[in-house]
Amino acid sequence: MKTVAIIPAFNEEKTLGAVILNLKKHVSQIIVVDDGSTDKTGPIAREKNAKVYRHLINRGLGGALKTGIEAALQNKADIIITLDADGQHDPNEIPKLIKPIIERKADAVIGSRFLTRQPMPLFRRMGNNFLNLVAFFLFGVRTSDSQSGMRAFSKKAAQSLEINSNGMEVSSEILKEIKVKKLKMKEVPIKSIYTDYSLSKGQGFIPGIKTLIKILWSLFNF
Amino acid sequence: MVFIQFLIIAFALLVISRIVLSFKRKKISLKLFIFWLPLWLIIPATFLLPKTADYLAKILGLGRGADLATYLSILMIFYLIFRIFVRLEKIESDITAIVRGIALKDKDNRK
Numbered sequence A: 001m002k003t004v005a006i007i008p009a010f011n012e013e014k015t016l017g018a019v020i021l022n023l024k025k026h027v028s029q030i031i032v033v034d035d036g037s038t039d040k041t042g043p044i045a046r047e048k049n050a051k052v053y054r055h056l057i058n059r060g061l062g063g064a065l066k067t068g069i070e071a072a073l074q075n076k077a078d079i080i081i082t083l084d085a086d087g088q089h090d091p092n093e094i095p096k097l098i099k100p101i102i103e104r105k106a107d108a109v110i111g112s113r114f115l116t117r118q119p120m121p122l123f124r125r126m127g128n129n130f131l132n133l134v135a136f137f138l139f140g141v142r143t144s145d146s147q148s149g150m151r152a153f154s155k156k157a158a159q160s161l162e163i164n165s166n167g168m169e170v171s172s173e174i175l176k177e178i179k180v181k182k183l184k185m186k187e188v189p190i191k192s193i194y195t196d197y198s199l200s201k202g203q204g205f206i207p208g209i210k211t212l213i214k215i216l217w218s219l220f221n222f
Numbered sequence B: 001m002v003f004i005q006f007l008i009i010a011f012a013l014l015v016i017s018r019i020v021l022s023f024k025r026k027k028i029s030l031k032l033f034i035f036w037l038p039l040w041l042i043i044p045a046t047f048l049l050p051k052t053a054d055y056l057a058k059i060l061g062l063g064r065g066a067d068l069a070t071y072l073s074i075l076m077i078f079y080l081i082f083r084i085f086v087r088l089e090k091i092e093s094d095i096t097a098i099v100r101g102i103a104l105k106d107k108d109n110r111k
Helices: A013-026 A041-047 A061-074 A091-102 A122-139 A155-160 A170-180 A196-201 A205-218 B003-024 B030-048 B050-060 B065-105
Strands: A003-009 A029-035 A051-055 A079-082 A108-112 A151-154 A185-189
Touching (some): A003 A041, A003 A061, A003 A091, A013 A029, A013 A041, A013 A091, A029 A041, A029 A061, A051 A061, A051 B065, A061 A079, A061 A155, A061 A170, A079 A091, A079 A155, A091 A108, A091 A151, A091 A185, A122 A170, A122 A205, B003 B030, B050 B065
Parallel strands (some): A003 A079, A029 A051, A108 A185
Antiparallel strands (some): A079 A151, A108 A151
16 A cells, blocks of 8 residues: 655755654655745755655646645555645554554545644634534535645545635635545544644634635536 | 726727637637627727616615726626636646656656
8 A cells, every 4th residue: 555645845954854854754755736935945844855846937826735645645555644734633643543544434434623722813713603504504525624735535535536626715616626526535533733833824704705716606516 | 088988998999909810710619709799898988888887776776886896897807717716727737747657658757
């Protein structure tokens, strides 16, 4: 079983190196999609022996994820894992994340930050709950964490996902695709490591609202 | 002739000349030409003959021709904005597809 981790990265030189190093023992290959970074994201990833695919211009999370998934499939991945470059995900949780896929109990696994109680800034928790509700009403998907960046897909699931969104709204689009393509989904509890850095990189209020508008807008395209 | 009529007609003539020129120089397609030219003929026409707009407004149950013109313009503007949004979205995803294609192909980018 070849497991490939995809890290979409836009100007993440501070944390990317450590993320790649911690990841190595858990996966067969690491793919970094350098989404038009202007810092040393690309060189750092290469130096740490990750396979780097570079977007000439910044396209956003959705664009980078799809590039990563296509690259992973080209590299003959059996299981594809996505995680954030900001260091908020603990690579030691990967075995737990991919277990349902190996046991064929799921095609898609979402790492949820809300299945166990853990500290999260209140405002962020409210925003997440709201977007979960949006995902439920728009797509009929019940999820405790619609915005999670830590996911695992079987090869079959990855091949069937049709991702069209460019930005952060991709997280909701993936859930919609899981529902539409009738993939078996499972949620696995994960920890999220909130540092000042990862908080500054995540979605604050205004980008959150933008994501919501994009999700609503994308309904025209679905 | 009222001053505003003169102003509108002069402006419309200017726009019409731009439309015709752009079409001649192949800067706009036949589709756009057929869309924009009648529009800019109707606008000065209603200003020259306000009675026609009033007449149409009566048929539709509106008080004044000017109201009808305002409603129609706003509808038209919103529709055009919608079209532009759709087009922009399409261009955005086309750009992403090109950028992705280059990223996946370019061997120099990889290790």
